[in-house]
Amino acid sequence: MNKVASPSANSNPSFGLLQEAYSDRFRAARSAYQSGKAIVGYVGNTVPVELIAAAGCFPLRVAPISGSTTSADRYVESFADIDTRLITELFIAGELDFLSLLIIPRSTESYHKLYLSLRELKRVGAAQAGPDLLLYEILHTQSRISRQYGLKRTRELADRLSAIGNTEVGDDTLLKAIASTNQTRTLLARIQAARYSVDQSVSGYEAFTVMGAGRFLDREYYNRVLTEWIDSSARSPGAGPRLLVKGCPLDHPYLHRQVEFAGGRVVAEDDDWGARGATPLIGSQGTPLEAIFDHYFSQVPCPRVFPDSVAQEWFNNALRTAPIDGVIFYLPVPDDVYGWDFPRQRDAVERAGLKWTMIRGDVRYAANHAEADAILNSLVASLEPAYRANTNRLATIS
C-alpha cells in the first residue's frame, strides 16, 4: 500500500536504507510498535513532531502516495486530494489501527475535511476501529490573536501526548527533542548546500529521497544514517540545468526522476519535503514549547500562511539569491489552491530573468509521463546552452 517503486542505480548502503524507509513508509513504525512503542501518526508538516518525541512516542507522518481508493470513494469525492483519499482508505481498512493517535492539523482545508470525514466514518460505522483523532488547531494568520490561540492548542496537545506516551512533555524532554530535530535540519542544510553547489552537486532525486525519509524513521537512527550518506563518496552526482519546483508539495519523487530523465536536476523545492525542510532551526526564544510552536506557526511552508507577503518570502528570496536556471510550476489536477498564486509568481520569475514551465498532470501516474517528459525536455533544452556556458565559466574561474 505505501511502497514507492523508485529504482535507483546507487549502491550506497546508507542511501539504500533511506530509500527503503522512504518507500516502505510504515515499516520502521510498525517495527517500533511491535516492540511496545506508542506510535502517533500525523498528517502534513505543521504538527510539532518534537512534542510527540518528547512524550516518548514514535512520530510517523502518514503520507501514502499510491494504492487503491475503492472503499474511500464511497465517502470521499473523487476530486479530493489524493493523499486524503488514500488516508481514508487506510483508515477504513484498519491499516492505521496501530496508531495511538492520529493528529490532523487545521493547516489546509483538505486536512480539515479529512478530519471530519474520518470522524464521520466512525460515527456511521463505516470504519470499525481506527485510532483516536485529534484536530490540531494551529492557525496560520500571522496575528497575535491566532498565535495565542494556536499556542493554547499546542499546550493541550502536549498534555494529550503526555498521557499517551511514557514521558511527561516538559522543558527537558522538549529541549532534547529540539536538539534532535535541529540536528536533522543542520544535516539537511548541508545537503541543500551541496545541491546548489557546482563541485559537490548531487542527484536531485537522490537528495530528495534522503531528505524525505526522516519522516518515517526513528530520529536518532535517521540522523546517523543521513550523516553517513552525506559523508560518503558514493552519492549520485547531479547534472544539467538547475531547477526549482514551486506549487503543490511533493510527497513523492516522481517529478525529480522525470527531470533527471530530461537531463536537468531539481535543486530546490518550496516545500518541506525538500529544500525548506532544512531551515530554519528551532530557536531558543521563550519556553521550549513556545519556540517549537512559533517554528510551526510562522516558519514552515503552509498554504494557509497569511498574509501572502510572508508566505512568498522564501520563494522570492530564492529567485534573488539561489543558483537556479529555471522554475517548474507543479500544479497537478485537482489543485485548486496553488494555482491562485501562479500568475504573480510567474511574473516574479520572469522579472528575475528565469525561464519557467508548468506541469498539470500528476506525474505519479504513468499516463501523465509522456506529456510531462515533453514539457521538461523542452524546458531543459532551452536552458542547456546558457547553463553549459555558465558551468564552463565557473570551472575556468575555479
Added chain:
Amino acid sequence: MATEKQLECTGAAGEKQKAWFAELRRDVFDAGKPYAIIQADTPHDLFHLMGVPVVTNQWWAAIIATKQLSRDYLDGMSKLGYHEDLCRYCSLGLASTLVDLKERAPWGGLPKPAILCARLTCDCIQRVFSLWADAFGAEFVALEAPGSSILPDRWWEISRHRWEELSEPYRLDLMVEELRELVKSLERLTGKQFDEAELRAFLEQVNRQEEYFEEVRQLIATAPKCPVRISEQITNVMSAQWHRGTDWALGHARKFRDEIQDRVNAGIAACPNERLRLMWVGAGLWHNTDFYTAFEERFGAVFVWSMYLPFGPDWYIRYGLEDPMRALASRVVTMNEVLHNPPYAPAWIVNEAQRNRIDGAVLLMPKGSRPSASGTLFIANALEAAGVPTLLVEADMVDSRGWDNDAAEQAMVNFIQDRLS
C-alpha cells in the same frame, strides 16, 4: 416550463436589490461613501450596524451567472493565467474586477469598496480576497476559521439557546476577539462609535426576521401542496438575509410570511399538479434556475425545499443576547461548515427531508467549487439510508460552461422514472 413569479413580494424583493445597488453606486461614486465586499458567512450585522453597505460575494456571483456572463469572466481569468480547476463560486466577483467587460458588466459593475472581509474557510479564500483587495487598493480583514471538535449531529436542537456549547468556548473567544478587531476597522472607516446595546437590539430584530421564516418553513412543510417554488423562496429569503436586521428586511419577511399564509389558507399550490416533492441540496443553480421547474408539468415533480429558507431560523436565531458579540460570534464561527460538512449537513438534511415529506433529493456536486462539493457523498449516503432516493448532479452553480441541459434533464427523467415512480 413555469417561470412566472407567483408571489407579489418576489417582484418587490428583486426591485429592492436593483434599487439598492443603484443607490450604492451613487453613494460610492458621487458621495464617496464607503461600502464593503464580504463573504456570505461573515457578520453582515456589524457592517449594517456601523452604516457600511455590503455586497455579498456569493450574491454578486449569482447575479453574474443569472445574466449569463460567467463564461466571459472565467474565460478572461484563464487568459490571465488562472487555471481551469480553481474555484469559481467565490472568485467570480474577483473575475468581474480583473476582467473588464465594459458596458456589459452587470448593473454597471462593482465600484471600489473601502474594505473586504472573508472567513478563511477554504485555502483559496485568502488568495481570492487578497488579489481582489490589491486590485481595488482596499483593506482586507480576514477572519480565521477554526475547526470544531465537538460536532453534534443534531446541531439545530441546540443552536438557538445552547450556542455557547455548540461553538466551543475557546473558539468563541477567538472569534469575539477577531470581531472586535473588525469593529475597530469599521469605526476607523466610518468615524462611528460601536455600541453594544445597538448590536443587541439589532440581533433581536434579526431573530424576529428569522422567526417569520420559521413560520414560512412550517407552512411549506405542512401544507398539502407546496405554496411557493424554491426559486421564489430563495429570492425572498436571501434579499432579506442580505439586508438582515434592517427594517426593510423585517418588513419583507413579514410580507412574505403573510403571502404564504394566505396562499395556504386559500389552498393555492405553486404547482397544482404536485405529485412528487423534491429537495435541492446545495447552492442554487444560478445560471439555470428554470431547471427547478422543468419537471412539474410532465411528472408533477416540484422542488419544495432548498437550504436557504430553513437555514435562516435554524442557524441565525440566537436567543440569550446578554453578550451580543459572543452570540454573533457563535453564528459566524461554524457557519459554512454546517451546510456542507459531516456530521452537521447529513443529519440536518435528512431531518429536513423527513419534515418536508420529500420523495427524492437532487444534490449539486460542483467540482469547480470543491469546498462546497466535498461532503456531498456523506449527505447522499445518509439520505439513501433514510429511504430518500438521491441523484447527484455534477454541475457548477455559476459556471455554465460545462452544463449540458439535455443530459441533466434526461438524468432527472431517469431518476424520476426509475427511483421515484
